[in-house]
Amino acid sequence: MTTRTTEILVGLFMVAGCAALLFLALQVSGLAPGARADTYTVYARFNDAGGLSARGRVSMAGVTVGHIREVVLDPETFQAKATLEIDASVNNIPSDSSAIIRTSGLLGEQYIDISVGIEEDPMKDGDVFYSTQSALNLERVISNFASGR
Incomplete structure (x- = not known):
């Protein structure tokens, strides 16, 4: 009888451990179910999106204020x-702000950093960043340096 009880407890422990790992994986990936905060959509156009x-x-100023939808x-x-979902x-955000593609660390993920402008009119749902800076293409920089351009 004690063997069966032990097996049941171990089985329940394994199921709880697997559920905890699944929950953690969903939280880290950003796919967690739940109520999304209110957002509004703005757009940015880039000549080179890099690995965005x-x-x-x-x-904005190092604080996450939204995510890239597509x-x-x-x-x-x-x-x-790029379609951006900004927290309501x-x-x-001033309407003359810039959207810049940056990289976390040397080989880290790419993200969009909003450089704040000075206009008093804020961006609204559906607005477009007119001033953007594309991703830095390291291969292109090295190629230009090697060729002397």
């Missing part, structure tokens, strides 16, 4: 068009 990807972060090629301008609590 969906679910990447959008930050990055697609705009067929009219042939530029990368950050509703005072």
Whole structure:
């Protein structure tokens, strides 16, 4: 009888451990179910999106203020068009702000950093960042340096 009780307890412990690992993996990946905070959508166009990807972060002054919903090629301008979901609590981003693609560390993930402008009019749902800075392409920089350009 004690062997069966021990086996049941070990089985329950294993199930609880697997559930905890699944929960942790969902939290870390950003796929956790739950109520999303209110957001509004803004867009940014880049000549080179580099390794920018969906679910990447959008930050301002080092603080995460949103995420990237998608990055697609705009067929009219042939530029990368990033759709950004900004938290509704950050509703005072000046309309002349810049969107810059940055990299965490030397080989880290790429994210969008918002450089704050000086206009008094804030960005609204559907607005576009007119001033952007594309990703730094390290291979291109090395190639230009090697060729003397």
